[in-house]
Amino acid sequence: MSTSSKVRATTKAQTIDLVSLRANVAESEKRAYGAKREYAKALNSLWSFDWFAIQYGDTTDEGKAVRAEQTAFYEVLKAAGHTNPSKVWGDIKRYGKEERYGAPESEGAGNAPRDLDVRIKEESAKLFNAIHRAEDATAKALQFANALAELVKKTHGVDITKS
Numbered sequence: 688m689s690t691s692s693k694v695r696a697t698t699k700a701q702t703i704d705l706v707s708l709r710a711n712v713a714e715s716e717k718r719a720y721g722a723k724r725e726y727a728k729a730l731n732s733l734w735s736f737d738w739f740a741i742q743y744g745d746t747t748d749e750g751k752a753v754r755a756e757q758t759a760f761y762e763v764l765k766a767a768g769h770t771n772p773s774k775v776w777g778d779i780k781r782y783g784k785e786e787r788y789g790a791p792e793s794e795g796a797g798n799a800p801r802d803l804d805v806r807i808k809e810e811s812a813k814l815f816n817a818i819h820r821a822e823d824a825t826a827k828a829l830q831f832a833n834a835l836a837e838l839v840k841k842t843h844g845v846d847i848t849k850s
Contacts, residue, residue: 723775727782730756737787739780804843811839812847 730738734752741753757776764772785791801809818824818832836848 723779724782724786727779728786730779731783731786737784739783739787808839808843808845808847811835812845815847 727739734749736749738749738753741750744750745754760776760779761772764775769775815832815836818828821828824832836846839845839847
């Protein structure tokens with residue numbers, strides 16, 4: 688068997704294994720996500736206080752109740768061989784908060800919404816620079832970029848040509 692035939696045979700065998708392994712991972716993540724959401728929902732039903740906001744070392748009755756549940760949860764995960772129970776508990780706390788108050792609104796993962804004036808200045812500067820750096824920029828595109836720069840300078844007092 689030639690080297691290229693061996694590579695094709697190995698690649699095909701690996702592809703078949705990878706396809707099923709990929710599917711198994713996706714299915715397990717789907718089940719885990721649903722189970723975490725249900726657990727968080729149950730904790731919200733059990734406790735009317737914001738259990739997900741309880742800080743480590745909280746000695747109130749609520750804090751003790753949450754810590755006892757967290758400890759029991761960690762024991763189950765560790766017995767199952769999980770290496771990072773605190774990550775899972777963090778997910779569950781986040782889902783509990785989302786379940787109770789709704790998901791936070793943002794423009795991107797982990798980004799706070801930007802002020803519109805700041806966004807206008809930043810995005811206009813990016814667009815201006817992209818047009819002026821493009822080797823295939825048309826005269827019409829360059830005219831637009833220059834007009835945009837004049838408008839931003841007039842309305843916001845910022846010279847985006849210097850960015």
